[in-house]
Amino acid sequence: MTSYRSGEVRARPDDWLTIGEVSARTGAAVSALRFYEELGLIASERDDRNQRRYPRHMLRRVALISVAKRIGIPLQDLREAFADVPLDRPPSHREWQRASRGWKRRLEERRQTIERLEAELTGCIGCGCLSMRACALLNPDDTLGGEGVGPRRV
Amino acid sequence: MTSYRSGEVRARPDDWLTIGEVSARTGAAVSALRFYEELGLIASERDDRNQRRYPRHMLRRVALISVAKRIGIPLQDLREAFADVPLDRPPSHREWQRASRGWKRRLEERRQTIERLEAELTGCIGCGCLSMRACALLNPDDTLGGEGVGPRRV
DNA sequence: TGTTGACCTCGACATTACTTGAGGTCATAC
DNA sequence: GTATGACCTCAAGTAATGTCGAGGTCAACA
Numbered sequence: 175m176t177s178y179r180s181g182e183v184r185a186r187p188d189d190w191l192t193i194g195e196v197s198a199r200t201g202a203a204v205s206a207l208r209f210y211e212e213l214g215l216i217a218s219e220r221d222d223r224n225q226r227r228y229p230r231h232m233l234r235r236v237a238l239i240s241v242a243k244r245i246g247i248p249l250q251d252l253r254e255a256f257a258d259v260p261l262d263r264p265p266s267h268r269e270w271q272r273a274s275r276g277w278k279r280r281l282e283e284r285r286q287t288i289e290r291l292e293a294e295l296t297g298c299i300g301c302g303c304l305s306m307r308a309c310a311l312l313n314p315d316d317t318l319g320g321e322g323v324g325p326r327r328v
Numbered sequence: 329m330t331s332y333r334s335g336e337v338r339a340r341p342d343d344w345l346t347i348g349e350v351s352a353r354t355g356a357a358v359s360a361l362r363f364y365e366e367l368g369l370i371a372s373e374r375d376d377r378n379q380r381r382y383p384r385h386m387l388r389r390v391a392l393i394s395v396a397k398r399i400g401i402p403l404q405d406l407r408e409a410f411a412d413v414p415l416d417r418p419p420s421h422r423e424w425q426r427a428s429r430g431w432k433r434r435l436e437e438r439r440q441t442i443e444r445l446e447a448e449l450t451g452c453i454g455c456g457c458l459s460m461r462a463c464a465l466l467n468p469d470d471t472l473g474g475e476g477v478g479p480r481r482v
Numbered sequence: 483t484g485t486t487g488a489c490c491t492c493g494a495c496a497t498t499a500c501t502t503g504a505g506g507t508c509a510t511a512c
Numbered sequence: 513g514t515a516t517g518a519c520c521t522c523a524a525g526t527a528a529t530g531t532c533g534a535g536g537t538c539a540a541c542a
Contacts, residue, residue: 224519241445250498287395358489
């Protein structure tokens, strides 16, 4: 894809990014990018030298992957979350919005878990109480359900 | 350690819990508990048959480990978070409080990451904009810092 | 008395998420 | 014209977080 000057990022980048450029701009390692591609989380085209070239909109996808990892969402879940976002062209406004609804659900769950734990640390644990029965930390779903895994009262 | 009736949890549990009881009450697998012990995250004594016996206050520790896992905190970090909480006796009020301050810091960081991502999904991504420069998602620490790993502007 | 069920150890296997290394291509820089 | 540096593939290795299986002990129950 046109010219390529070793190592340094072009002052005026064109519409396609090399793997090194994507790596530099997203913070993801080159090897990780190839790995994500193998998983189908991102995609690239090849130039006449068989080198990967990424459209700009892929940066956003990689950024989302990085953030999701930071908050502990497994890559398999990401595949699902990305299901309706096209790989081969810049996603439309509508497409991003549809995908983002699924994301928000996941995020909200996680945020709520954390908020509950924050509250617990101020109350239950802070007070040093030993009453397990009322401890929301030991019953994080606010259920004492008899089936399935998870903490329960016995 | 006194008597033991196969399988079932005793109606009137004494001060020491078997590994099976801890597993049932915390939702952590027996194998996981042995693994946590190997890592030094929890501890047990042995009875005259060389079986693990857990003091009650260990339940809280295991519960914290389970929750931390759910929100993506690695076990190594937990070791740090537990550093000042004694393993060999019930932690005092003061000790739990000191540890909980460290926990709250970690939790707050994580919650903020998530909140920021939630905001991004409503704004930046929802709008489909392509302006990478202003995108907090690509600059999650609100810095465009030149050193270290992570997304940056180039 | 024999069987069952909970526990023990230790080592191998599994999964996720990558990284590293060997061996090779190609264009630009000196 | 050779050295360098970015890229390629493919296979193997690594770290974290466990699970599983084999082989064994022991108390309680039928």
